Amino acid sequence: MAELTYRDAVTRGIAQEMARDPDVVFFGEDVAKAGGVFKTTVGLLEQFGPLRVRDPPISELAIMGAAMGAAMTGLKPIAEIMFSDFFAVCFDYIANEFGKSRYMSNGQLKCPLVVRTGNGAGSRFGAQHSQSVENWCMMIPGLKVVAPSTPRDVIGLLAAAVRDPDPVIFFEHKSLYATKGEVPDGEIVDQLGTAKIVRPGRDATILALAFMVPRALEAAEKLKAEHGLDCEVIDVRSLVPLDTQTILGSLARTHRLFTVEENPRLCGWGAEIVSIAADEAFYDLDGPPVRITTPHLPLPATDILEDMVLPTADRIVDRVRRSLSA
Amino acid sequence: MAELTYRDAVTRGIAQEMARDPDVVFFGEDVAKAGGVFKTTVGLLEQFGPLRVRDPPISELAIMGAAMGAAMTGLKPIAEIMFSDFFAVCFDYIANEFGKSRYMSNGQLKCPLVVRTGNGAGSRFGAQHSQSVENWCMMIPGLKVVAPSTPRDVIGLLAAAVRDPDPVIFFEHKSLYATKGEVPDGEIVDQLGTAKIVRPGRDATILALAFMVPRALEAAEKLKAEHGLDCEVIDVRSLVPLDTQTILGSLARTHRLFTVEENPRLCGWGAEIVSIAADEAFYDLDGPPVRITTPHLPLPATDILEDMVLPTADRIVDRVRRSLSA
Amino acid sequence: MARKPAHAPGETAGQPGLNDDIGEKMRLTMYRMQVEIRQSEQRAYDLFLQNLVKGTSHLSLGQEAVATGFAAAMKPGDLSFCTYRGHAHTLARGVPIERVLGELMQRDNGLMRGKGGSMHLTSVEHGVMGSYAIVGAHLPIACGAAWRAQYKGDKDVSVCFFGDGTTNIGAFHEALNFAAVWKLPVIFVCENNLYMEYTPIGEVTSVEHPAADRAASYGLERIVLDGQDADTIYRAARAAYDKARAGGGPSLIECMTYRYSGHSRADPAKYRPDGELDAWKKRDPIKIYRDRLIQFGIAENVIAGIETDVNRRVDEATEKCKAAPPPSLDLLTSDVYADGGWAWRN
Amino acid sequence: MARKPAHAPGETAGQPGLNDDIGEKMRLTMYRMQVEIRQSEQRAYDLFLQNLVKGTSHLSLGQEAVATGFAAAMKPGDLSFCTYRGHAHTLARGVPIERVLGELMQRDNGLMRGKGGSMHLTSVEHGVMGSYAIVGAHLPIACGAAWRAQYKGDKDVSVCFFGDGTTNIGAFHEALNFAAVWKLPVIFVCENNLYMEYTPIGEVTSVEHPAADRAASYGLERIVLDGQDADTIYRAARAAYDKARAGGGPSLIECMTYRYSGHSRADPAKYRPDGELDAWKKRDPIKIYRDRLIQFGIAENVIAGIETDVNRRVDEATEKCKAAPPPSLDLLTSDVYADGGWAWRN
Numbered sequence A, B: 001m002a003e004l005t006y007r008d009a010v011t012r013g014i015a016q017e018m019a020r021d022p023d024v025v026f027f028g029e030d031v032a033k034a035g036g037v038f039k040t041t042v043g044l045l046e047q048f049g050p051l052r053v054r055d056p057p058i059s060e061l062a063i064m065g066a067a068m069g070a071a072m073t074g075l076k077p078i079a080e081i082m083f084s085d086f087f088a089v090c091f092d093y094i095a096n097e098f099g100k101s102r103y104m105s106n107g108q109l110k111c112p113l114v115v116r117t118g119n120g121a122g123s124r125f126g127a128q129h130s131q132s133v134e135n136w137c138m139m140i141p142g143l144k145v146v147a148p149s150t151p152r153d154v155i156g157l158l159a160a161a162v163r164d165p166d167p168v169i170f171f172e173h174k175s176l177y178a179t180k181g182e183v184p185d186g187e188i189v190d191q192l193g194t195a196k197i198v199r200p201g202r203d204a205t206i207l208a209l210a211f212m213v214p215r216a217l218e219a220a221e222k223l224k225a226e227h228g229l230d231c232e233v234i235d236v237r238s239l240v241p242l243d244t245q246t247i248l249g250s251l252a253r254t255h256r257l258f259t260v261e262e263n264p265r266l267c268g269w270g271a272e273i274v275s276i277a278a279d280e281a282f283y284d285l286d287g288p289p290v291r292i293t294t295p296h297l298p299l300p301a302t303d304i305l306e307d308m309v310l311p312t313a314d315r316i317v318d319r320v321r322r323s324l325s326a
Numbered sequence C, D: 001m002a003r004k005p006a007h008a009p010g011e012t013a014g015q016p017g018l019n020d021d022i023g024e025k026m027r028l029t030m031y032r033m034q035v036e037i038r039q040s041e042q043r044a045y046d047l048f049l050q051n052l053v054k055g056t057s058h059l060s061l062g063q064e065a066v067a068t069g070f071a072a073a074m075k076p077g078d079l080s081f082c083t084y085r086g087h088a089h090t091l092a093r094g095v096p097i098e099r100v101l102g103e104l105m106q107r108d109n110g111l112m113r114g115k116g117g118s119m120h121l122t123s124v125e126h127g128v129m130g131s132y133a134i135v136g137a138h139l140p141i142a143c144g145a146a147w148r149a150q151y152k153g154d155k156d157v158s159v160c161f162f163g164d165g166t167t168n169i170g171a172f173h174e175a176l177n178f179a180a181v182w183k184l185p186v187i188f189v190c191e192n193n194l195y196m197e198y199t200p201i202g203e204v205t206s207v208e209h210p211a212a213d214r215a216a217s218y219g220l221e222r223i224v225l226d227g228q229d230a231d232t233i234y235r236a237a238r239a240a241y242d243k244a245r246a247g248g249g250p251s252l253i254e255c256m257t258y259r260y261s262g263h264s265r266a267d268p269a270k271y272r273p274d275g276e277l278d279a280w281k282k283r284d285p286i287k288i289y290r291d292r293l294i295q296f297g298i299a300e301n302v303i304a305g306i307e308t309d310v311n312r313r314v315d316e317a318t319e320k321c322k323a324a325p326p327p328s329l330d331l332l333t334s335d336v337y338a339d340g341g342w343a344w345r346n
Ligand SMILES: Cc1ncc(C[n+]2csc(CCOP(=O)(O)OP(=O)(O)O)c2C)c(N)n1
Pocket: B029, B058, B060, B082, B086, B089, C085, C133, C134, C135, C136, C162, C163, C164, C165, C166, C167, C191, C193, C195, C196, C197, C263
């Protein structure tokens, strides 16, 4: 067991997989010599050499396309897109290529790649460098989509992603890079498509993802301490495959559902899960399912405005308390 | 009054606005000399001349960026992106630019443009030319998103879009181009953000968009004739702004909600509306709200497979009937 | 502009003859290939008129020499990346006619059993790593395949075919620079058929030769070829493959050619100036090649034998397709994910 | 590669002197501009060290001459499109220092009252039509503004600044071709500071001069300038503006320059080879320009007067920013839509 930052867990996760499989290659803007703009990949070039860890030009189309071509023909590439906002400049691969080639070719083509990216707000970078865009990927058939909230999950889910035979979009949260957590020694391999109950509870189910998980946990503690409400918190972890069993199982016990999303409101993952719950578990629900999201806005740069816009523990507490006492 | 195809309504809608306002310009691949690959813009070049109707290169980034720059500085551009699937090659403008510049500049910049596009399935074009991608746009803050289902709405909503001071994404449905409808003479101007009850009913509310509207209507007639169920059908028309008043108002009368979406399941507009209904109208609901969608799949090319995949009137009938009798 | 092939007709006539660097066997192979593409494409067109081809389709009638010259120069294991206009390149790699027509006719015997359609022909066993319908998307993908070859020390070369109009999209630029900097074994082949869909390429392009005139931007040699002469293509292709295999990096090759039919099945191609089609038909690649074979002393009956044989095979393929059932319905949800299924939830 | 400026130092020294085509008044203006940018950027850096600049910021220390030369050649109404590294270009258009520093410090007096942040400086009244943080995105946008000018017969010119690294992204290619074909009054200015973020541009680019060596791809003239000499920039800029206004279409201009600090505030720039920074500092644009003024006989006290005045104004601006309140909270939901609000539903 060691304490590791989420940032260092990224490095260790990549290294674990590169050491295991020589077909794993890694590339992205400034990831090699410079170790990445978020310093998530320091030392990988030295460890694995310039053939396996490479600095491409500022050419996100080339990066994503090359990852796909390499994956199709036998490598297991990990590509980094520096900020998830930049998915918009290479969205063709995400939306039209990665997840469709196997289907269109009737199973002839494969696309076992991982795209890692820095997602989310909190750094006061403004509207084009702070977005939480996991729903841009969740909505595309054929992809898998993961977003870990702890260092341990970073390693385990990254390993699962690299070993998965399908294209996986791997969302790291920029505001979690500096956070720390216990990580066991040795190889860690987790499983895609599994949510985790990170705090059991009886009165309500709160779903959260990535940076929202610690906030939901904090809210749950406050709800308990201040209002006597015992909430179950589930770290969704994997949007596709979605662990509806764990989610609906929890709902069957608590009878109330809250989702805490960082992405802007419209068509977020919370909407999808709420619509599943409303359809399939309607009679389990003792009250309206509630989505707590970033409002449907571009993100402001200024600290006090950015702090207002993301769901906070206090906002979660307030919303859950009001809803449960209604 | 005249009968017009949806296709010709596009031409007439553009012409109406270009005749009214010399700042309206129109461009897109093959739209000028050739009149568009879907023949939606035949004659516009002749009517408005080569300075106002132009053929750019295959450069969707240039097209979208140029539309934005022109809009920012005083024109009212209408840009065509041939197939909505190609939004993926210019998604940066949709996701990161159009809807954010006003906000980021604290109101200094404006972006009054319209992007028209051919959306949806039914032409056996396969996975990269058949998608229904209105949710790609609905999820982005700062945009407005419209999808007409009739020739009259094409003209009216296009006029409203062109006159709107914000960026509007205008989804035309490829499978509706050949359909006909009555259109009044003279100028037609509709209003964004308004849904339309196209068939009143008491037993359930069925929401549909674009190509799914005629199918929902057909289903409603069958439900009435064959099962005595009287369904209200609402043409959502505008995803942003969303006319939640009309939708929730209907739900308050019928107490049951169904959405009929062509886009693949995850994070579609149906999820958003169901999550609104579940939260805000929970106690109006007499049973689970149900989403009828294209399954979460890439689209197959073959006719019999494509016909299976989209929601049909029969599938709607079956789902509604089973749900209401449960 | 850019309406004249850069090389005069009969340019290769001065070559040493049948036993030159190409030789009789390869020439007969290339003739057969061109005839097969011609007849298959013509058949696709006829079947469309009979309402037996559904969806869209993009023919290469008139462009047969490019596909032929490149495919003939390939080694097994070399990889092709095509566009929606990919029937020719697919056939040229040896994919059975039946499997191509079957896909166009949306039958169960189609290359992808009808799931992909005419724009996405793929046959991994023949090295056809897919046909891509988003303009430009496959150029970076081909780079990735070439990177794999470079990394693994495999000796295969990736070749990526695209049109003139594609040179104006961002992915073209990114792929070319990327391939040049990483010295990837990839060949970019621009089939300049003078039109991006319905608009003449000259009206939307800042240079006369949309690919070749930009080669210098990537430190590459400027190459413009007569796309109607399979020998010319073959020689250039061989050189490019050799260079790529020797670690010399990418090539960008522009081939001047012409499509006889419209852009896609919906297009009557009325935008073309009078006489343009006729002028190009005078330089028909199959006619050019047939004349050369004759000139080199190949017997007329050998040539006719190839033509008849191809014709028979196209007929047979057509009949098989007509008799083939439609795809089975369970294909709808198969092969989204590697486990064979489509489950996005548990 | 590409590490040496293309022109030797002091190149303009042979010009006819103070009353040449530029003249004393313009030269003093350009000196003041460069000093103002230098001191404001230095102040931004100091404020960052004091933890008073939040978020990120990208300084143009060392690159002052480019912004100055272009802005000085502009007419009112001309439009600037900048990147995240846009403070210099914004100041050069006459935007008050206070408004720029205020935005960096996330105060209510900021140019966008803190909503945009340092990467998105915009001042429409000064012709600064935004700063864009997605590499390449603003090149097509500048084309659109130029199209409007062409269509309306307005005489303004759009200028679009970007870095060397930006030349490898698709939008660069699409914008250049588009502008060339439509003959738009737009000027593309590549500030080649030798690095795309942390990676030397030569390691990721297929040509030595990432912009200029690609000009021919768009039928444009190859132009590489000494980016440390404001006079050189000014003259080239004037010519490009004149050409654009006369309907001669776009220009692509590569200016060799260097940033003294890291890419952004988080970057200590350790990847630079020893001595590189020092070598460039020997050709400091402000030093070059100051020496020229002296050489042309401008009195030392006039020059020092400018410096002192700018210093005072930067101090004043700083104090105003420190005293300024944070943005009011209702800004959060304002100006998403043209009605001033953010309602996506009724
Ligand atoms: C990104 C994108 N934009 C537009 C289209 C529509 N489209 C399909 S083919 C084509 C023309 C391509 O021209 P060219 O590259 O010359 O190839 P050709 O069809 O002539 O072989 C266009 C515009 C597309 N498929 N993808």
